[in-house]
Amino acid sequence: MPNSGSSNSNGAAVKGKRSRRRSRAPREDPARNELVSNSLQSAQHCLLQQDHGTAFVHFLLALNLAPALKDLARESFRFTLLKWADELDGVGRIQELFDCYEQALELFPKDEVIVNSMGEHLFRMGFRDEAAAHFYKALKLKPDFPEAKENFYRVANWLVERWHFLMLNDNRRNRKYQLAIQRAVQDGCRSVLDIGTGTGILGMCAKKAGASEVYACELSKTMYELACEVVTANDMADSIKILHKKSLEMEIPRDIPHRVSLVVTETVDAGLLGEGIVESLIHAWKHLLLPPPNSEDVPVSIPSRTGRVIPAGATVFAMAVECPEIRRHHRLCVRAVGGLDLAAAGPIRGPVKCSGDADESSEPYTTERLNRLPGGFTALTEPCRVMSIDFNNPQELEGLCLREAAQLHVPLIKDGDVDALAVWFQLHLDQENSISTGPDEDTCWEQAIYPVPSHYSVKCTDELLVEVSCRDAYLRVSCTGVTSGSQTPHMDEAASAEVPSNPELELCSALAGLQTDHELPTQPFLLECSEIALLNNANYHECFQEALAKLFSFFQSRQSEVIEESGSSSSSGLLYVLDVSEGFSVLSLMAARLAPVRAYSSVEKQQHQALLRLLARENGVRVDALEFWLGHVEDDSAVLQRPDSEKLWSAIMLDCVEICGLLRQNLMEKATFARCLLEDGGRIFPERIVIHGVLVESDTLLQESAVQGTEPTLGFNIAPFINQFTVPVHVFLDLSTLECTRLSAPAEMFVLDLMDSSKNYSCRDVRVRVNASGRVTAIPFWYHIYLDSDIFVSTFRPDSHWKQVAVILQHPLVVSAGDWVRLCVSFHKSSISMTAVREERKEETAVH
Incomplete structure (x- = not known):
């Protein structure tokens, strides 16, 4: 048989012979046609029987044997796939689910509905990057596809994080980097590696400055592909080599031919070290970068055989602030909401813990743009320098995490309540160019916020004790106490003094500690920042308390009328209430206090259930009045159903708005289900x-x-x-x-x-x-x-x-x-x- 890869003359001959052949109609294969027909009939029969798995197999067989039928069977095949995928998802057969999607995409690689649906399953399982890529692909296939458009808009942050736009629009920041790179190339740094290239802008700056070799690496697949498009559009595809991998995985000569003389990077976050710049630079100095100028490995006579890093270093600053907005997201500020006494819960804290004894899973800081916080902030100290770091000193980088925590005494300049330490830095690109991320700068950066976990008042004559460490390659900055005269009360001591003693609560906690029931966690209780802010939202709970009381009053009045008319009081008058709020919510508990109610909460975490039980006990709610609904249903998707076969709900509380401000997905569908589960006179909260x-x-x-x-x-x-x-x-x-x-x-x-x-x-x-x-x-x-x-x-x-x-x-x-x-x-x-x-x-x- 002729080889299509043969010489031109042979290839032309082959082509000529083929062009003279008469095209033949494909032979009919009666056995195959019968098998295809039978498979399609079986698929339709299985669909009628709601046997979606078997129907899917029959469709696969028929369409693989007869691809010409794909357009005719597309809608039925889609329907079957989506139904079968939902069933597999419901019983946890995840590998089979994705196998089905892979088989479907082999048949219909450009079907936007299938691509989008696979993305939805990926997203529900936590594979957000992969899900976002599928939504993007579906939108490319059909730009006006509303489901893919909505999905893509919700997850675009996982494909290209929003800070990319801010940084690329920051001309001052870009220009400073360009000047530093130009100077380094002019000084002889002709080979350059851009770590975490993003869109490739720093690598292109190096090439434009005259670098002879430019390499770049990027971990995100989306950003890697984007960078390849960008350098191609700027006519640099042949002169910049971009690798889709972490710099920590790069080797010589597999990835780059030899050590480079310059590394440029901006793998820094608001807390400077949170994106792993220390680890990546230690690896670069050991494996990818020429040695620093002061290295014994470099002969004095060959200064060009040295390496350097841009940025060259950084100086970190901190300032104590009083800020109600930060406080209400990290600390419980109210003692009661919606008629519930919250003091019984003891201390409640958020996930951000910056002290030196924090476990590795704790977030050391959050981020805010201080000059945009509602209500503003008050500086309680002057900005103070808490750390400097030299990125061109490999020994210093390696010893950073081994340093003992530094103890600083920072004078207070105002009376107030310390809510957080705000931290920012000055990035020294070289000797002449630097970038500040401070709150007073016109910058694209946010500041790192290290919240103080408990209420603490200070005087302008005091000194704040601040501890600084770099354990786990994270910058940790925490308040450990205040020096006032000769006394040094610690923050932890202040926190314990804030909550009044409750002997009954202490006894309950002690008894809980003796039990093996894992539903009773040790104090303090941990809530997300948004959940703490919700607890602090007194207006929200007061409105729900008033609306629930009105509804329960209506039911009680109607019950009284029934009793008067019938002369019987056999009915218990028990109302059933379901709270399907996302995350931690006390609405079910509020309902249980207002009337004879059996309140069901969708709170899932065991620690949150333990907190609700404790609050119920301390607020006089009957043990049997509060139940956890997810323990009564097979999976989360079945949360909207009757309380039992004989009952309907008196009230269903839906969580309609995400913290970010978007309406929750499938809100109207959930409302439709909920309406069907209400007894006569029952209500959905909210109603509109x-x-x-x-x-x-x-x-x-x-x-x-x-x-x-x-x-x-x-x-x-x-x-x-x-x-x-x-x-x-x-x-x-x-x-x-x-x-x-x-x-x-x-x-x-x-x-x-x-x-x-x-x-x-x-x-x-x-x-x-x-x-x-x-x-x-x-x-x-x-x-x-x-x-x-x-x-x-x-x-x-x-x-x-x-x-x-x-x-x-x-x-x-x-x-x-x-x-x-x-x-x-x-x-x-x-x-x-x-x-x-x-x-x-x-x-x-x-x-x-």
């Missing part, structure tokens, strides 16, 4: 959600949402590639501190009715009057969550545990005061989208 928004002009939102042209990126063509990952909805927004100009008054945008589906719509036109001239760049929005017709909770309050969101307009809308803007507000599943059009003046005149 009203969405409010405002027109704003905000360059800040634009900077955080997309790269703005080539100017901030030093002329490199990066924006079109990374902007593929922009999303139209900006989450975790603090509207109260957003740098913006409001161009209209708040307006009602949309209404979702959870109790009456007939009142809902998918699209609504809203006319908004402009009251100031400018450019409409975004439409921030928030929710009024109505528990009944009169009582509502707003997600835009100073004490709200929710953030707000904003729709970013693809093209800013130029408007003048007095104009009308027509918004088309659409709702699909749980996603809100908006388009804006300015009405012409003549149209406005005709209307009025």
Whole structure:
């Protein structure tokens, strides 16, 4: 048989022979046709019997034997696959589930529905990067596919984190790096390795500066592919070699031919060391980088045979702050909510613990942009230098984690309550160029926040004791006490003194410690920061308490009428209440205190259940009044069902809004299920959600949402590639501190009715009057969550545990005061989208 890889003359001859052959119709194979027909019939029969697994096998056989039938059978095959995948997921047969998807994608590699569905299963199982890649692929296959679009918008952060946009828009930061790289290349650093290249901008700076060899590595598959696209678009694909791997896995000569003379990197986070820069640089100095100038391995006569790192080093600063916003997310600030005494729980703390004795699983810090925190902050100390580090000194890097913790005495300059230590750094790129991440700088960086776990008041005459260490390659900065005169009370002692003694509680805790029941954890109780902020949201709980009391009063009145009419009091009048809030919630406990109720909580963590039981006991709630619903159902997906075959729910409390400000996925579907499970007169809380928004002009939102042209990126063509990952909805927004100009008054945008589906719509036109001239760049929005017709909770309050969101307009809308803007507000599943059009003046005149 001729070989297609033969010489040109032979190849031409072969081609000529083939071109003269007459095409033949494929032979009919009666046996195969019969097998295909029988398999398709069997598949349809199994579907009628709801035997989706067997139907799937029959479809696979038929379509592999007869690919020409794929288009005809596509819809039935999809339906079968999705049903069978859900069944496999429900019983935990995960490997089989993904095997089915792989088989399906071999048949339909470009089917956006199958690709998107596989992404949804990946996301539910915690494989967020892989899920995001599938959603992105589905959207590429069909750009107007709403399910893939919504999924992609929700997980785009895992593909390309939002800080990439901010940093690429930070021209000052980019220019400083460019100048440092230019100087190093001019000094003789001709071979360069960019560690954690991201979009490839630093590697391209090195090449543009004249480096003869440029290598780059990137761990994220998405960012690696993006960097390859970017260097190709900038005509550097042949001169920059990009590797998809961690620098720690790189070897010579397998990955790069020899040691390089310069490493550039920005693998630093708000806490400087959190992205592993120390470990990667230690490895680089040992295996990838020429030795430093002061090394004994370098002859004095050959200075060019030395290596260096950009950044050359860093200086870390810290400052004690008083900040109500930080406090309410990390420490319980109220003693009671919704009629419940919380003091019985003892200390409750968040997951962030920065002290030297913290376990490795504890987060050492969180991050905030101090100058954007609602309510602001007060500096209680001057900024003080807590550490310096030389990235060009391998011995110093290796000894960093072995250093003993440093003890600092920091003078207080104001009276107040210490809520946290705010930490930032100055990144020394070289001797002339540096970048500061401080709160007073115009920077793309946030600051690292090390919260103080308990209430502690200080005087301006005191000194704060601060401990600094680098255990586990994390920078840990903690308050250990305050020096006041000759006394040094410690923070832990202050914390124990804050909670009044409760002998009964101490006895309960002691008895719990003697038992083997793992549901009773040792104190303190651990909650997420958002869960602590929720507990501190007194208005939220007061509104729920009032709405529940009204509902229970209605049921009790109706029960009394029934008793009067029948003359019988045989009915127990017991009400059934289900709380399906995400995370920790005390709503079920509040309900159990208000009326004869059997309250079911969906709280899942054993420690959280133990906390609710303790609060129930200390608040006089009967033992049998509180139950944990997930112990009664087979899996989380079945959480919405009847309490038992003879009962229906009196109230179901749905958690409708994510902390980030988005509506929860499948909200309306859950509400539909919930309505079917209510007894006559029962209610869903909330009953409706009203969405409010405002027109704003905000360059800040634009900077955080997309790269703005080539100017901030030093002329490199990066924006079109990374902007593929922009999303139209900006989450975790603090509207109260957003740098913006409001161009209209708040307006009602949309209404979702959870109790009456007939009142809902998918699209609504809203006319908004402009009251100031400018450019409409975004439409921030928030929710009024109505528990009944009169009582509502707003997600835009100073004490709200929710953030707000904003729709970013693809093209800013130029408007003048007095104009009308027509918004088309659409709702699909749980996603809100908006388009804006300015009405012409003549149209406005005709209307009025």
